[in-house]
Amino acid sequence: MLTVFNQNPQANRRKLLQAAGAGLLGVNLPNVLAAEENQLSNGPSPTAKNVIFMHLFGGPSQLETFDMKPDAPDDIRGPFKPTPCKTDGLLVCEHLPNIAAITDKITVVKTMTHDFNDHSGAGHYVQTGHRWHIPIGGGFSVTPQDWPAIGSVAKYFDQRRGLINEAPTYAVLPNALGSLQQKGEYIRPGETAGWLGGGYAPVVTSIQKKNETDNPFWRDCSDEELKFSIRGLTPQDGMTVGRFTSRAQLLDNINRQQQRLREIDRSQVFDRYRSRALELVLSDKARIAFDVTKESAATRDTYGRHLYGQSALVARRLIEAGTRFVTVQYDCVDGYSWDSHRNSDDVKEHLLPTFDQAFAALVNDLEQRGLLEDTLVVAMGEMGRTPKANSTWGRNHWSTLFPAVLAGGGMKRGFVYGETDKHAEYATAHPVSPEDMAATIFTALGINPSWQIQDAIGRPHQLTTGNPVTDLFI
Numbered sequence: 001m002l003t004v005f006n007q008n009p010q011a012n013r014r015k016l017l018q019a020a021g022a023g024l025l026g027v028n029l030p031n032v033l034a035a036e037e038n039q040l041s042n043g044p045s046p047t048a049k050n051v052i053f054m055h056l057f058g059g060p061s062q063l064e065t066f067d068m069k070p071d072a073p074d075d076i077r078g079p080f081k082p083t084p085c086k087t088d089g090l091l092v093c094e095h096l097p098n099i100a101a102i103t104d105k106i107t108v109v110k111t112m113t114h115d116f117n118d119h120s121g122a123g124h125y126v127q128t129g130h131r132w133h134i135p136i137g138g139g140f141s142v143t144p145q146d147w148p149a150i151g152s153v154a155k156y157f158d159q160r161r162g163l164i165n166e167a168p169t170y171a172v173l174p175n176a177l178g179s180l181q182q183k184g185e186y187i188r189p190g191e192t193a194g195w196l197g198g199g200y201a202p203v204v205t206s207i208q209k210k211n212e213t214d215n216p217f218w219r220d221c222s223d224e225e226l227k228f229s230i231r232g233l234t235p236q237d238g239m240t241v242g243r244f245t246s247r248a249q250l251l252d253n254i255n256r257q258q259q260r261l262r263e264i265d266r267s268q269v270f271d272r273y274r275s276r277a278l279e280l281v282l283s284d285k286a287r288i289a290f291d292v293t294k295e296s297a298a299t300r301d302t303y304g305r306h307l308y309g310q311s312a313l314v315a316r317r318l319i320e321a322g323t324r325f326v327t328v329q330y331d332c333v334d335g336y337s338w339d340s341h342r343n344s345d346d347v348k349e350h351l352l353p354t355f356d357q358a359f360a361a362l363v364n365d366l367e368q369r370g371l372l373e374d375t376l377v378v379a380m381g382e383m384g385r386t387p388k389a390n391s392t393w394g395r396n397h398w399s400t401l402f403p404a405v406l407a408g409g410g411m412k413r414g415f416v417y418g419e420t421d422k423h424a425e426y427a428t429a430h431p432v433s434p435e436d437m438a439a440t441i442f443t444a445l446g447i448n449p450s451w452q453i454q455d456a457i458g459r460p461h462q463l464t465t466g467n468p469v470t471d472l473f474i
Helices: 009-021 029-039 119-128 150-160 241-255 264-280 284-289 297-303 307-321 345-368 434-444
Strands: 050-056 106-112 170-173 203-206 325-330 375-380 402-407 415-417 427-429 452-454 460-462
Touching: 050 119, 050 150, 050 307, 050 345, 050 434, 106 427, 106 434, 119 434, 150 170, 150 325, 150 434, 170 307, 284 307, 297 307, 297 345, 307 325, 307 345, 325 345, 345 375, 345 402, 375 434
Parallel strands: 050 325, 050 375, 106 415, 170 203, 170 325
Antiparallel strands: 106 402, 375 402, 452 460
16 A cells, blocks of 8 residues: 655655656656646737736626616616617616727627626636635635636746746736725635745735725725835835846756756745746836826826726736736725615716726727737626616626626627526526636637646646637637
């Protein structure tokens, strides 16, 4: 009988690596490493260089946004009316006039669907392409076992290709999801590097609210508030990315001479944290990208002076500086927001107007600057709302059907994908799972969804089991 483990954790780890290298656990690490190198040269042709993921946490209602049903019964159709847009067969809410004016530049997927009817788990699902390992109701916050975000995976492959950016490869704005919710007691999963490790984590900015009841997403913010400071960033005088890069290149030349298997544990951990240091000691170009006050007053007004609009503007600035993946979180500061159980008042007065202004401004700005073709913009929540509403037009959780909006990055323009029933309750054609959407984003970035990534001990994991929605591409 073969005994691999004993009571010494360090010895266990050493033996596990040895066993994996010998193929005793069904995983031959040299073969895995060779396969990873080969897959990088056989990816799909990218249609996008960058992604801006606009996450509307809480679950916007399909019936109050992009799948209106004006002929439905009184308790279903919603309190708002459609407004004219530029896409046949698409009914856009009257409180999204700026987006209605640019529907000839976007694709609307009506039929996002999954069965994880819980905010934290669903948020993890749409940002990673994997179900959360915590069951519904079993938890709310980030765990080390979470799947890595799509942005972390993009960073993983950039590093494997030897790319070192002056700007952070993956950034989250304006805060870690959950940090502005009420007292910040729930730090939500989905945006982190999870088990992939801290070296692939996003650079996360931090903006404070004035008090527990303040909601900076719903009001104009002062320049003093909008500093977009990076958590944990204290750069040393005289230490630039150029100096770090020179040292990194020297170390790479040395590391290439080492035996990969013999040094796998030490070198991989070192590479990840070295990369993290490279990102946190930012160049002037990247540091300036976070400074939204460098933009003209007219541009800032177009995006909206509220936190969401200014965050979208910083996302565009980061893309210009070389960032590959930016997640812009619209948090539930008051504990509800897009999670509109109580009524639709906040949806009408705050949520739809701020999203409408920021999203339309971002798409138009990217296009005017020649960046939209190379930048995929994805806007979506983690779920939708129940077709049947209460007496004040509040709606409950409904992950069975919700929309996503895409622009740029090789996506079709003026296109509607999927069909729904008369109550916006179920998809009747072309359902799209979070796995499929993740596969679509990966494919746009030139990453094959069937590729594998390795965890801390070298075990391979497929990126996602989903299929890219090829009909969305031009």
